[in-house]
Amino acid sequence: MDSSTLALVAGVVAVVALLVALVAVLRAGAIHRQLLALGADGDHDVVSLLAREHDRVSRLGSDLTALSTRIDSLDGQAAAGLRHVAVVRYDAFGDMGGRLSFSAALVDDTGDGLVLSSIHARGESRTYAKGVVGGVSEITLSPEERQALTAARDSSKDRTHE
Known part of the structure; x- marks a missing residue:
């Protein structure tokens, strides 16, 4: 060469x-x-940067666990709230118009709650409250009260399946 x-x-x-x-x-x-x-600068090396990020991710994991626990608690509280409501309006007496009487059912996810009824007549109005446990009342419910309770319970089932 x-x-x-x-x-x-x-x-x-x-x-x-x-x-x-x-x-x-x-x-x-x-x-x-x-x-x-x-976020690395001249005073920090890659190892310290990764250590900081690891610590941050670990804190986020524990925060996520705490939030999950809190959400579970709130779900339980929401299920116990009287959040299923239905109202049935009707004429209690044939000579009265305007559907001024009503029955309202307020129940939680398990069907516990109450039924309120207000019967309006010409000279007076009466209000009744009946407790409900598991969708059943110890006191006999009128057809309108049963209708309101059924509608409230059905709204409970609709939300459960969402």
């Missing part, structure tokens, strides 16, 4: 080495920018 060929090969190797070095510098710059975006 003569010296000119050797010089040409050396030049090609030098150019390839220079390109490899340039690519390495560009990649190192990109990695440095990514580390800065993650």
